[in-house]
Amino acid sequence: MKLQDVILKAIAKKITWVDAAEIAGMSVRTMGRIREKYETFGYDGLYEQQHRKRHYHRVPLGTAERVLALYQESYTGMSPRRFHQKLSSEHGLHLSYSWVQQALEGAGLVAAPEHKAA
Numbered sequence: 001m002k003l004q005d006v007i008l009k010a011i012a013k014k015i016t017w018v019d020a021a022e023i024a025g026m027s028v029r030t031m032g033r034i035r036e037k038y039e040t041f042g043y044d045g046l047y048e049q050q051h052r053k054r055h056y057h058r059v060p061l062g063t064a065e066r067v068l069a070l071y072q073e074s075y076t077g078m079s080p081r082r083f084h085q086k087l088s089s090e091h092g093l094h095l096s097y098s099w100v101q102q103a104l105e106g107a108g109l110v111a112a113p114e115h116k117a118a
Helices: 003-011 015-024 028-041 061-074 080-091 097-106
Strands: none
Touching: 003 028, 003 061, 003 097, 015 028, 015 097, 061 080, 061 097, 080 097
């Protein structure tokens, strides 16, 4: 499981931050530092640790928490595409479809599509 997926599950409150640290094989203190990076630099902070520039396309932690909570509370079972449309039209959250899909998949709220072998 990727570190980003573990963090998304913790943000979605499917697991605790202590459990996330254990799954990732790190101390609770280290997981706390990673959580702070995510809160400060957004999802990009988990990838890019050398360049501390503000990313214009980053999604703040509060927005990510809101998106995951909305899906869990009101839209469980809805397809990521339809949920993305609801976010824009009813909640005024204009995020990219790919980010919404990756966030839902990473948090374990929807299954990743299966790729067919050619």
